[in-house]
Amino acid sequence: MNRPTAPGRASSKPLYQVVEDHIRGLIDSGELVPGDLIPSEPQLARQLNVSPGTAKKAIDNLVWEQRLYRHQGKGTYVSKIDFNNSLFRFTTYGDAAGQPTRLHKETTARRIEPGTPALCSKLGTAADAALLYVERVGYVDEQAVMVEYSHWRADVVPGLEREDVHIPDLFYALIVDKYGIPVVRAEETLTAGGADPQTAAILGIRPGEPVLVLNRETYTSNNRIIEIRVSKGRADRFSYKTEIR
Amino acid sequence: MNRPTAPGRASSKPLYQVVEDHIRGLIDSGELVPGDLIPSEPQLARQLNVSPGTAKKAIDNLVWEQRLYRHQGKGTYVSKIDFNNSLFRFTTYGDAAGQPTRLHKETTARRIEPGTPALCSKLGTAADAALLYVERVGYVDEQAVMVEYSHWRADVVPGLEREDVHIPDLFYALIVDKYGIPVVRAEETLTAGGADPQTAAILGIRPGEPVLVLNRETYTSNNRIIEIRVSKGRADRFSYKTEIR
DNA sequence: GAGTGGTCTAGACCACAGC
DNA sequence: CTGTGGTCTAGACCACTCA
Numbered sequence: 183m184n185r186p187t188a189p190g191r192a193s194s195k196p197l198y199q200v201v202e203d204h205i206r207g208l209i210d211s212g213e214l215v216p217g218d219l220i221p222s223e224p225q226l227a228r229q230l231n232v233s234p235g236t237a238k239k240a241i242d243n244l245v246w247e248q249r250l251y252r253h254q255g256k257g258t259y260v261s262k263i264d265f266n267n268s269l270f271r272f273t274t275y276g277d278a279a280g281q282p283t284r285l286h287k288e289t290t291a292r293r294i295e296p297g298t299p300a301l302c303s304k305l306g307t308a309a310d311a312a313l314l315y316v317e318r319v320g321y322v323d324e325q326a327v328m329v330e331y332s333h334w335r336a337d338v339v340p341g342l343e344r345e346d347v348h349i350p351d352l353f354y355a356l357i358v359d360k361y362g363i364p365v366v367r368a369e370e371t372l373t374a375g376g377a378d379p380q381t382a383a384i385l386g387i388r389p390g391e392p393v394l395v396l397n398r399e400t401y402t403s404n405n406r407i408i409e410i411r412v413s414k415g416r417a418d419r420f421s422y423k424t425e426i427r
Numbered sequence: 428m429n430r431p432t433a434p435g436r437a438s439s440k441p442l443y444q445v446v447e448d449h450i451r452g453l454i455d456s457g458e459l460v461p462g463d464l465i466p467s468e469p470q471l472a473r474q475l476n477v478s479p480g481t482a483k484k485a486i487d488n489l490v491w492e493q494r495l496y497r498h499q500g501k502g503t504y505v506s507k508i509d510f511n512n513s514l515f516r517f518t519t520y521g522d523a524a525g526q527p528t529r530l531h532k533e534t535t536a537r538r539i540e541p542g543t544p545a546l547c548s549k550l551g552t553a554a555d556a557a558l559l560y561v562e563r564v565g566y567v568d569e570q571a572v573m574v575e576y577s578h579w580r581a582d583v584v585p586g587l588e589r590e591d592v593h594i595p596d597l598f599y600a601l602i603v604d605k606y607g608i609p610v611v612r613a614e615e616t617l618t619a620g621g622a623d624p625q626t627a628a629i630l631g632i633r634p635g636e637p638v639l640v641l642n643r644e645t646y647t648s649n650n651r652i653i654e655i656r657v658s659k660g661r662a663d664r665f666s667y668k669t670e671i672r
Numbered sequence: 673g674a675g676t677g678g679t680c681t682a683g684a685c686c687a688c689a690g691c
Numbered sequence: 692c693t694g695t696g697g698t699c700t701a702g703a704c705c706a707c708t709c710a
Binding site (some may be wrong): 498500501 | 688689
Binding site for chain 1 (some may be wrong): 429491492493494506508509510512513514523612613614615616617618619620621636637638639662665666667668669670671672
């Protein structure tokens with residue numbers, strides 16, 4: 183029907199990239215949200231007039247990028263965000279064995295309060311808009327090892343300020359399941375700092391002692407930020423490991 | 428010659444993984460070192476009795492893992508280690524613009540000295556072996572922002588203790604070029620800590636003030652460690668950023 | 673059994689590098 | 692010119708999931 187290696191025109195882009203862009207568009211536009219099933223390989227191939235192998239290669243690339251995942255016999259889905267990739271992965275540092283002990287979080291404060299101009303600007307709200315503030319403490323073996331200070335757009339999580347709404351360890355499960363808000367990605371910046379008095383009191387260290395500081399901005403569809411979070415952890419209990427090649 | 432989808436026997440491993448393992452073996456054994464050209468796709472296919480497409484897929488995977496890189500028209504090579512992937516990437520934090528200012532390093536001390544038992548054990552030497560100690564300071568705009576304390580197996584870098592041997596900013600270029608030692612990979616662990624007196628004096632901060640601490644172990648062929656390094660950087664000048672999806 | 677992805681083959685033509 | 696990797700096609704059979 184159409185010439186095998188015929189690029190649409192003007193040489194230009196490989197066909198599999200056209201397919202990739204098509205899928206990426208469906209995701210970025212919000213037409214497909216995390217957890218959705220995408221069209222099957224043969225369907226995509228027919229829709230975009232390419233061979234099945236080319237459609238497969240496009241999907242392969244997006245699977246590599248972790249934007250999609252496959253399930254043999256069922257289909258290919260849009261990835262859900264995986265906070266196990268967070269830089270704030272816990273590693274039992276001082277403990278004898280090297281196994282990653284479970285971190286348990288408790289909500290220690292939550293309220294609606296007016297946001298600072300900086301926060302509101304990033305969240306894309308009016309400069310004096312009310313925000314939901316949530317403070318949570320992470321424990322390992324009864325010992326407080328981290329604190330997180332989190333600000334949300336109050337309009338996207340109505341009712342969450344009520345004390346009787348339980349916040350699970352995996353905050354985002356609640357957001358996705360209860361509010362149906364697609365959490366698409368997050369950006370994290372890791373650095374070190376001295377403990378402020380509040381943090382020091384919670385973690386049981388002296389003010390000024392070193393802590394790891396993680397800033398996170400969480401995004402929903404259309405590149406909108408819905409949460410800004412600062413986490414601080416005891417330096418003797420957190421570290422991050424990689425391999426360079 | 429052999430049945431198309433016939434797995435060697437016992438169902439077992441996909442053919443492209445067999446090819447991957449073969450190449451990985453060549454690399455890990457030191458038979459191929461970083462920079463070497465690997466056999467071409469058709470050659471690999473013939474050697475291992477698979478179709479060219481399968482060989483290509485195996486190479487694709489290894490390229491994705493960054494163990495190989497392709498150069499169209501020339502061939503496929505074994506990757507050189509890329510320390511730009513280091514967690515200690517510099518980000519001009521306090522500076523107005525966001526451009527990554529260049530970090531300049533100077534060697535401030537080097538000598539042969541007996542290693543501690545812990546160091547010698549990791550480096551695989553006798554418990555009291557002499558090690559090469561190198562101390563370097565990193566500057567940005569004349570300001571010291573990081574220090575690195577490094578220990579090397581003295582036997583692999585003979586003569587490096589002499590003051591007249593210039594150490595370039597990219598230490599590893601010297602190791603690879605002058606000594607021909609393949610630097611294969613490195614492991615890094617990032618955490619925070621308080622500045623020790625020596626570090627504090629160099630960085631111009633008060634002892635105990637927070638610094639980012641990066642531990643690195645550098646590997647050559649056959650999984651042998653040749654260097655153990657600790658880097659400490661001013662917390663207000665270093666950070667590490669990622670995206671979670 | 674129908675549909676999905678997973679593996680594998682066997683070719684085609686193109687673009688680039690180096691002689 | 693030859694050899695390399697880069698793209699693309701058109702099929703085969705297998706393994707899994709679900710109705």
